[in-house]
Amino acid sequence: MTASRAQAGVAAGLLAALVVLAVVGLFLQDAAVKVDVASALQAPGAAHWFGTDAQGRDVFARVAVGTSIALASGIATVAVGGGLGLLIALVCGLGPRWLDAVLVRLLDAVMAFPALLLALAVTMAFGTGLLTALLGVVVTVVPVFARTLRAEARRATSEPFVQAARTIGLSTPHIAVRHVVPYLGTTLSVQLAANVGNVVLVLSGLSFIGVGAQPPTPEWGAMITEGLQNALTGQWWIGVFPGLALLLTVVAVNLLADSIPAVRAARRARRTRRSRRPRPNPVAAAAVKEA
Amino acid sequence: MAEVEPSEAAAGAPLLRVRDLRRSYGGPRSYAVLDGLSLDVRRGETVGVVGESGCGKSTLARALVRLDPVDHGTVELDGVDLASLRGAALRRERRRFQMVFQDPFGSLDPRMTVRQLVEQPLAVHGTPPHLRARLVEEMLDDVGLGGDFADRLPPALSGGQRQRVAIARALVLRPDITVLDEPISALDVSVQAQVLTLLRREQRRLGLTYLFITHDLAAAEHFCDRVLVLYLGRVVEVATSEELFASPLHPYSAALLSAAPQPRGTRQRERVLLRGEPLARRPEAGCPFASRCPVGHDREVCRTTAPELVPASGVAAGGGHQVACHFPGELVAQPVGRTAAPTPAPDAPAPARKGVR
Numbered sequence: 001m002t003a004s005r006a007q008a009g010v011a012a013g014l015l016a017a018l019v020v021l022a023v024v025g026l027f028l029q030d031a032a033v034k035v036d037v038a039s040a041l042q043a044p045g046a047a048h049w050f051g052t053d054a055q056g057r058d059v060f061a062r063v064a065v066g067t068s069i070a071l072a073s074g075i076a077t078v079a080v081g082g083g084l085g086l087l088i089a090l091v092c093g094l095g096p097r098w099l100d101a102v103l104v105r106l107l108d109a110v111m112a113f114p115a116l117l118l119a120l121a122v123t124m125a126f127g128t129g130l131l132t133a134l135l136g137v138v139v140t141v142v143p144v145f146a147r148t149l150r151a152e153a154r155r156a157t158s159e160p161f162v163q164a165a166r167t168i169g170l171s172t173p174h175i176a177v178r179h180v181v182p183y184l185g186t187t188l189s190v191q192l193a194a195n196v197g198n199v200v201l202v203l204s205g206l207s208f209i210g211v212g213a214q215p216p217t218p219e220w221g222a223m224i225t226e227g228l229q230n231a232l233t234g235q236w237w238i239g240v241f242p243g244l245a246l247l248l249t250v251v252a253v254n255l256l257a258d259s260i261p262a263v264r265a266a267r268r269a270r271r272t273r274r275s276r277r278p279r280p281n282p283v284a285a286a287a288v289k290e291a
Numbered sequence: 292m293a294e295v296e297p298s299e300a301a302a303g304a305p306l307l308r309v310r311d312l313r314r315s316y317g318g319p320r321s322y323a324v325l326d327g328l329s330l331d332v333r334r335g336e337t338v339g340v341v342g343e344s345g346c347g348k349s350t351l352a353r354a355l356v357r358l359d360p361v362d363h364g365t366v367e368l369d370g371v372d373l374a375s376l377r378g379a380a381l382r383r384e385r386r387r388f389q390m391v392f393q394d395p396f397g398s399l400d401p402r403m404t405v406r407q408l409v410e411q412p413l414a415v416h417g418t419p420p421h422l423r424a425r426l427v428e429e430m431l432d433d434v435g436l437g438g439d440f441a442d443r444l445p446p447a448l449s450g451g452q453r454q455r456v457a458i459a460r461a462l463v464l465r466p467d468i469t470v471l472d473e474p475i476s477a478l479d480v481s482v483q484a485q486v487l488t489l490l491r492r493e494q495r496r497l498g499l500t501y502l503f504i505t506h507d508l509a510a511a512e513h514f515c516d517r518v519l520v521l522y523l524g525r526v527v528e529v530a531t532s533e534e535l536f537a538s539p540l541h542p543y544s545a546a547l548l549s550a551a552p553q554p555r556g557t558r559q560r561e562r563v564l565l566r567g568e569p570l571a572r573r574p575e576a577g578c579p580f581a582s583r584c585p586v587g588h589d590r591e592v593c594r595t596t597a598p599e600l601v602p603a604s605g606v607a608a609g610g611g612h613q614v615a616c617h618f619p620g621e622l623v624a625q626p627v628g629r630t631a632a633p634t635p636a637p638d639a640p641a642p643a644r645k646g647v648r
Contacts, residue, residue, distance in 0.1 A: 159397060160392050160394050160397035160398040161397060161399055161400040163392075163398075164390075164392060164398045164399070164460075165400070166358060167358060167385065167390045168385065168411060168415055168460070168464075169382045169383070169385035169386060169412065169416060170382075170411075171379075171382060174415075182400075182402050271444065272446045272447045273447070275404065275442055275443040275444045275447050276443055276447040
């Protein structure tokens with residue numbers, strides 16, 4: 001219990017730091033692309049905290065902008081993919097069985113491809129770039145959500161309270177929103193968090209091999225590729241700092257995902273306990289005051 | 292007791308008229324769990340449905356409230372055939388038939404407060420918000436969960452309290468008929484009577500009609516006006532609860548009743564032991580009960596012809612006592628110490644049937 005609370009705390013701390021970095025990045029967008037050949041390949045120091053790259057751009061500024069790109073694209077991709085996946089899961093779970101069977105086969109077919117390969121294929125098909133890479137990653141995320149949530153949604157339909165909702169006269173879409181989505185809450189939030197990590201990793205991977213964000217863009221994967229060129233000559237900071245940022249992001253998000261179930265359970269227990277506590281009774285309170 | 296006089300109850304069309312209800316499970320080699328079941332429920336009465344596990348009690352309940360589709364037959368509530376309704380029309384009619392589930396721990400969404408739970412049916416059926424609050428308040432007071440209880444979540448309630456919330460949720464719509472699917476079997480014995488008393492009180496106050504599904508014979512006798520005995524998806528006997536419990540005519544009813552524990556101090560009935568194991572499926576021909584029947588196991592007609600449900604002759608004509616048996620009343624559960632009157636067969640050892648016991 002306390003272990004998972006501590007874990008949640010560490011995750012929250014790391015994420016807070018990353019968010020601050022991302023916000024700082026929003027103000028450093030010019031600095032991140034400003035070429036200054038005179039101060040190329042400087043080691044980390046007071047002037048450039050993370051040093052400069054081959055074209056004299058400030059690596060700290062680039063990492064900070066990369067953070068905002070990574071977090072924004074990770075969250076957006078997971079939100080879109082998760083939303084679509086949830087929708088499919090609800091249709092599968094609450095809809096007719098034949099439709100469920102058809103959709104599950106389709107999802108299985110998509111999931112048969114490794115995520116990175118699938119994202120790569122989709123990205124290549126639509127042309128390289130950050131936006132098409134995002135599209136490719138969404139395609140890989142949707143079936144992951146749909147498949148896990150579908151099983152839970154199916155289970156929900158046999159829960160007596162879902163059947164009770166039916167006897168009361170709720171329509172299927174209402175049952176889905178009012179009873180099934182809350183029932184999926186924990187699984188959904190764990191999946192959302194865990195997938196942010198995966199998505200950030202896959203996106204960086206795509207950029208790393210050159211089909212995602214293109215070089216001037218300070219994207220972590222692209223930066224690591226650039227950094228490789230200088231790694232052998234000793235300018236380690238160009239590739240290592242974006243790599244560290246990527247590592248920390250994935251670790252923080254996965255720690256968060258791990259601690260979600262326990263945290264949610266504790267919160268629910270607390271809510272239940274609080275609901276049992278008697279509300280102050282106005283009449284009794286008045287009587288006490290008089291006495 | 293709120294027993295309805297038979298003559299008075301017989302007048303007027305039944306509120307619920309079920310005819311030839313069939314419901315099958317399992318794909319191509321499907322088996323009809325309910326096999327042409329018919330029953331009537333009149334307004335204001337409580338009809339019990341009893342029978343052993345697997346006889347189709349819960350299937351009946353689920354088919355009646357349209358949780359499962361109906362394969363064949365009609366379920367008329369006040370002239371409207373519920374079995375043929377679909378979609379929005381069905382949802383609109385749902386306010387007229389409600390159900391209380393067996394499991395009060397599962398049938399309430401654990402994330403909704405008691406107030407939300409009881410208000411939800413009203414909201415679904417379009418009661419304006421200002422009316423809702425008052426109706427919910429009243430209903431919760433009626434079931435003894437007024438005041439602070441309204442803000443609690445189900446996990447903070449006991450089993451009995453939860454079942455009272457479930458009852459409030461069903462009755463707040465003022466349904467024409469309420470199907471009670473084993474509403475007390477998941478509760479502590481100390482709470483069972485309390486819940487039955489509550490149901491009875493609300494019935495008197497609101498003029499409700501109940502279909503009470505149970506395997507608790509004592510509860511059925513105490514709580515119901517009429518009782519249906521179900522065996523392998525068919526009604527084998529219907530009678531007022533007094534008559535059924537005093538003089539069951541079907542051998543299965545007699546055996547079932549003889550197996551119910553008697554209160555201490557009353558005279559013990561002799562247990563009627565049935566032969567063989569309960570069948571999972573009806574035989575192709577003959578009376579479904581024949582193989583286990585103390586009366587008919589060795590009679591040709593029972594093996595070959597399925598008996599129809601017909602009014603019982605003789606006993607209290609007009610009471611609506613019906614039985615599906617070729618030899619009704621032959622098996623009488625005797626109080627211990629009295630000699631059995633007309634025993635059908637001497638105690639000759641029956642020919643050994645499948646398996647050795």
